[in-house]
Amino acid sequence: MNATGYFTHKDCRKHEMGEGHPECPERLDAIEDWLLATGVADALDRRDAPLAPLGDIELAHERMMVAAIRGLSDRLADDIKAGGPAYAQIDPDTAMNVHTWTAALRAAGAALAATDSVIAGEMENAFCAVRPPGHHAERGKAMGFCFFNNIAIAAKYALERHGLKRVAIVDFDVHHGNGTEDIIRGDNRVLMLSFFQHPLYPFSGTESHASNLVNIPVPAYTKGMDIRDMIETMWIPRLEAFKPEMIFISAGFDAHRDDDLGQLGLVEQDYAWITMRIKDVAKRHARGRIVSSLEGGYNLRALARSVEAHIRVLADL
Numbered sequence: 001m002n003a004t005g006y007f008t009h010k011d012c013r014k015h016e017m018g019e020g021h022p023e024c025p026e027r028l029d030a031i032e033d034w035l036l037a038t039g040v041a042d043a044l045d046r047r048d049a050p051l052a053p054l055g056d057i058e059l060a061h062e063r064m065m066v067a068a069i070r071g072l073s074d075r076l077a078d079d080i081k082a083g084g085p086a087y088a089q090i091d092p093d094t095a096m097n098v099h100t101w102t103a104a105l106r107a108a109g110a111a112l113a114a115t116d117s118v119i120a121g122e123m124e125n126a127f128c129a130v131r132p133p134g135h136h137a138e139r140g141k142a143m144g145f146c147f148f149n150n151i152a153i154a155a156k157y158a159l160e161r162h163g164l165k166r167v168a169i170v171d172f173d174v175h176h177g178n179g180t181e182d183i184i185r186g187d188n189r190v191l192m193l194s195f196f197q198h199p200l201y202p203f204s205g206t207e208s209h210a211s212n213l214v215n216i217p218v219p220a221y222t223k224g225m226d227i228r229d230m231i232e233t234m235w236i237p238r239l240e241a242f243k244p245e246m247i248f249i250s251a252g253f254d255a256h257r258d259d260d261l262g263q264l265g266l267v268e269q270d271y272a273w274i275t276m277r278i279k280d281v282a283k284r285h286a287r288g289r290i291v292s293s294l295e296g297g298y299n300l301r302a303l304a305r306s307v308e309a310h311i312r313v314l315a316d317l
Contacts, residue, residue, distance in 0.1 A: 003123060003124040003125065003314075003315055003316060004043070004044055004045065004123060004124065004125050004126060004127065004311065004314045004315035005044065005045045005046075005047055005114055005117055005118070005122075005123040005125070005126035005127070006041075006044035006045065006046045006047065006126070006127055006129065006311075007047050007048075007049045007110035007111075007113055007114050007126060007127070007128045007129070007130070008028065008032075008046075008048070008049060008110065008128070008129040008130060009048050009049040009106040009109075009110070009130070011049075011099065011102050011103050011106045012025075012028060012049070012103045012106050012107060012129075012130045012131050012132075013025040013028055013029075013103075013131075014097075014099035014102070014103055015096075015097060015099050015100045015102075015103035015104070015131060015132055016097055016099075017087065017094065017095040017096075017097070017145075018087060018095060021095075022261060022298040023131065023132070023133070023145040023296075023298070025131075026300060027131060027294075027297065027298070027300065027303060028129055028130075028131060030300035030301070030303055030304040031129050031294075031303065031304050031307050032129070033304070034304035034305065034307070034308055035304075035307070035308060035311070038308055040308055040311055040312060040315070040317060043315050043317055044127075044311070044315065045122075045123055047113065047114075047117070049106045049107070049109045049110035049113060049128070049130060050106075050109040050110075050112075050113050051102070051105040051106060051109050052105050052106075052108035052109035052112055052148070052153070054066060056108070056112055056153060056157055056161070057105075057108055057148055057153055059153060059156035059157055059160055059161075060139065060148075060149055060152040060153040060156050060183045061137070061139055061140070061148060061149070061153075061183075062139055062140040064140070065139070065140045065141065065142070066148075069096075069101065069104070069142060069147060070101060072088050072090075072096060073088075073096060073098070073100065073101035075088070076088045076096060076097070076098055077098050080098060086098075090142050090143065090147075091142075091143050091144070093144060093145060094142065094143060094144060094145055094146070096147075100132065100147065103131065103132060104132055104147040104148050105148075106130060107128070107130035107131060107132055107133075107134065107148065107150050107293075108134070108148045108150045108153050108154075110128040110130045110150070110293065111128050111130075111150040111151060111153060111154035111248075111291060111293050112153065112154055112157055114126035114127075114128055114154070114291045114293075115154045115157055115158050115162070115246075115291050118246070118289045118290070118291055119158065119162050119164075119246070119289065124288045124289070124290075125279075125282070125288060125289065125290035125291065125292070125314045126290070126291050126292070127251070127292045127293075127294075127307075127310070127311055127314060128150065128291070128292065128293040128294060129294055129307070130150065130293060130294055131294065132145060132146055132147050132148075133145055133146050133150070133252070133293075133294060133295040133296060134146045134147075134148055134149040134150035134151055134152070134153075134179065134180075134250070134293065134295065135149060135151060135152075135171060135173060135175075135177035135178075135179055135180050135250045135252070135295050136149075136175070136177070136178055136179045136202060137149040137152075137179040138178065138179045138182040138183065139179075139182050139183050141179075143179070143202070144175070144178075144179075144201065144202055145296075146179060149179045149180055149183060150293045151169055151171075151180060151248045151249070151250045151291075151293050152169070152179065152180045152183040152184060154248055154291055154293070155167050155169055155184065155190055155248045156183070156184075158245075158246050158248075159189050159190070164189075164245045164246055165189060165245060166189055166190075166191070166242060166243065166244050166245050167189065167190055167191075167244055167245060167246045167247070167248060168190070168191045168192070168193065168239060168242060168244035168246075168247045168248070168281075169184065169190060169191070169192045169193070169247075169248045169249075169250065170192075170193050170194070170235070170247060170248070170249050170250070170278055171192065171193070171194035171196075171249075171250035171252070171295070172194070172195065172249070172250070172251065172252060172255065172271075172274055173194075173196065173250055173251075173252020173253075173254060173255070173295045173296045174196060174197050174200065174252060174254040174255040174259070174261065174262030174264055174296060175196055175197070175200060175201055175202065175252070175254070175261075175262070175296060176194065176196040176198070176200075176202060176204050176205035176215070176217075177192070177194055177196075177205075177250055177295075178202045178204040178205065180192060180250065181204070181205065181208060181213060181215075184212065185208065185210045185212070185213065186210050186212065187212060188211065188212050190212055191212050191214070191238060191239070191242045191244065192212060192213050192214070193214040193234075193235045193238065193239065194214070194215055194216065194250075195215075195216040195217075195218055195227060195230060195231070195255075196215075196216075196217060196218070197217075197218060197219070197220055197222070197255070197262050197263060197264050198217030198218065198219070200220075200262060205217055214234060214235060214238050216230050216234055216235075218230070218264070220262075220263035220264070221263055221264070221265060222264055222265060223265040223266075224265060224266045224267055224269070224270035224273075227255075227264075227266065227270065227274075228270065228273060228274075231274060231277060232277075235277075236277060236281065239281045239285075240281065240284075240285075243285040244281070244282075244285055244286050245285070245286050245287075245289070246282075246286050246289040246290070246291070247278055247281065247282045247286055247289065247290045247291075248290075248291050248292075248293075249275075249278065249290060249291070249292035249293070250293065250295045251292045251293060251294055251295060251307075251310060252294075252295030252296035252297060253271065253296065253297030253302065253303050253306040253307065253310075254295075254296035254297050254298055256268075256271075256297070256299065256302040256303075256306055257302075258299045258301070258302040259296075259297065259298055259299045259302055259303075260298065260299065261296065261298050268302075268305050268306050268308075268309040269309070271306045271309045271310050272309040272310065272312065272313050275309075275310050275313040275314060276313050278290065279313060279314065290314065292310065292314065294307070
């Protein structure tokens with residue numbers, strides 16, 4: 001058995017939001033090329049992401065929201081045939097093209113399939129190289145480059161479909177995972193731990209007082225060693241006490257010092273260290289079960305190197 005699964009799909013490349021947009025198909029190319037060049041790809045159990053069933057997406061999202069996105073996709077296809085614009089705007093930063101609906105179903109489907117495979121014992125853990133990302137998508141609203149909340153859907157799926165009692169979500173993106181928080185706030189079967197630059201889009205996360213949230217807002221230019229200290233003192237004791245049966249990771253790599261969408265100072269070794277600490281807890285309490293899914297990370301070289309560092313720890317390379 002290959003210890004680490006790698007879930008992706010070519011449909012995730014077809015979603016794009018216009019020339020010059022930072023959340024671009026080239027992000028997946030950069031990751032793929034680097035994993036091949038470094039030999040890491042050879043160690044992974046590669047799987048095609050299926051399309052997520054709508055009933056599973058609706059574990060985390062309102063049915064009307066899912067229907068609205070599908071309807072927008074259908075209308076966009078009709079408009080394009082009639083010579084209309086190639087994109088439908090969701091918010092100032094977020095747009096759909098005619099392939100976005102399918103890409104979003106693949107991205108959520110990757111997280112669900114990874115959850116199935118890890119719980120079945122086919123692999124110890126998995127990484128989902130997918131887009132669009134998910135952690136800004138709220139229960140009833142797509143926003144911030146995100147349509148469906150891949151990790152929140154997978155966490156709910158592990159609880160509702162697989163009968164797990166306790167799961168943790170760890171979010172190390174530079175931006176606060178407002179969507180994930182919106183979906184799981186107050187659900188004591190889920191412990192969510194995050195750090196994020198503040199103030200920064202979406203300007204949330206500091207007013208959250210639910211008992212199942214551990215939010216660490218940090219100022220711009222915070223370095224990796226300071227983040228490590230906060231994780232050691234604030235995340236790890238809560239994780240150990242919670243004893244999750246599975247851990248889900250919103251793996252955003254835009255807190256890297258080379259990434260222009262944030263101003264934090266992490267480097268590849270910090271992502272490796274964070275992954276190691278999460279893996280230690282997973283081994284103790286969750287039979288090693290981890291599903292990680294790509295969120296942010298927009299400097300292509302830093303993204304590729306950081307994903308490599310993350311996967312090397314997951315796969316014991």
